[in-house]
Amino acid sequence: MALTSEVPDAGYRRSVTPGLERGAILIAIDEPSLTDVAAGQLEDVGFSTRTVTDGYEAVRLVAETSPCLVVLGASTPPTGGVELMRRIHARRQVPLILVATESRAADRIVGLRLGADDYLGEPFAPAELVARVEAVLRRRARPGRRSAAVTIGGVEIDPARERVTLDGRQVKLTPREFELLSFMAQHPGRTFSRVEILDAVWGDSSCRSEVSVTVHVRRLRMKVEEDPSAPRLLETRRGFGYRLVPSA
Incomplete structure (x- = not known):
């Protein structure tokens, strides 16, 4: 979903600040x-x-x-x-x-x-x-979110269209799941700790938690891995964190 400052006409009250329109x-x-x-x-x-x-x-x-x-x-x-x-x-x-x-x-x-x-x-x-x-x-809206599409192991991540497909079939992800997968896809093969993932994906959100990273990785595996119990795409590096395997 592309963020936009365009305001729909369907009953929205417009900003009272002249010259400033933020969506x-x-x-x-x-x-x-x-x-x-x-x-x-x-x-x-x-x-x-x-x-x-x-x-x-x-x-x-x-x-x-x-x-x-x-x-x-x-x-x-x-x-x-x-x-x-x-x-x-x-x-x-x-x-x-x-x-x-x-x-x-x-x-x-x-x-x-x-x-x-x-x-x-x-x-x-x-x-x-x-x-x-x-x-x-x-x-x-952080710079760098909308990089080129990446295909890894049958999974295509298209940040510009906010679309993920698995073997050509669209996969429904929540916004946070998409942002997490998109971030990992920008750095295939690199291992990130849970704290690094929190900083990159959750930012200064009040719901920051290392448990949230674990939960979202598990949910992503359920959607994009052939066998979530033996993941080949989103790999756990015990004691270090997670990485997206470039040759999955």
């Missing part, structure tokens, strides 16, 4: 008073926004209007944030920040494993939301 943010949280304040803060720094309280409407808008980022509440009806996140990513690989209370910590953990780019505890300060949005978009 459209879709906010899907079931507390209108909170979302209105958050939307105002985002508009103050150049984003256009649309707020909804119905999850199915959010899924439809992601498919139809291509926002540059989604802020999704873990309790957003009718299905809750985790199921809505699956539906959103099935339609478009859009960056996503999950908002969850401490009582919904399990949803937050599952959401991160499914590819949420970051999370916020609820209630949150609108200024913190703005900072998290800016950080996620910075990571997603």
Whole structure:
């Protein structure tokens, strides 16, 4: 998914800052008073926004209007944030920040494993939301992400189109899985520690964890390895980290 500053016309409130346009943010949280304040803060720094309280409407808008980022509440009806996140990513690989209370910590953990780019505890300060949005978009737009396509062992990684195929068949990856595989593909044969991978792929995200690297590598193997229990592409170098084997 290419990040863009173009703003869709489907009901988005445009930035109140003249001459500054930073793209459209879709906010899907079931507390209108909170979302209105958050939307105002985002508009103050150049984003256009649309707020909804119905999850199915959010899924439809992601498919139809291509926002540059989604802020999704873990309790957003009718299905809750985790199921809505699956539906959103099935339609478009859009960056996503999950908002969850401490009582919904399990949803937050599952959401991160499914590819949420970051999370916020609820209630949150609108200024913190703005900072998290800016950080996620910075990571997603880092120079060097869109290098030439690479083919290794029947797997083609095309950063420019954000597309992965295995023997010609498209593989569905979450945004984080794609970014991890794309990063490794830029350095075939090189071993990276979990900390190095965190710095390159997770950046300054609040959900940094070496366990997250392990989980995402395991999920990638399930999708691109012929036998995930005996990986030939994403190799573990015990005591060192992981590498993408160039001759897999």
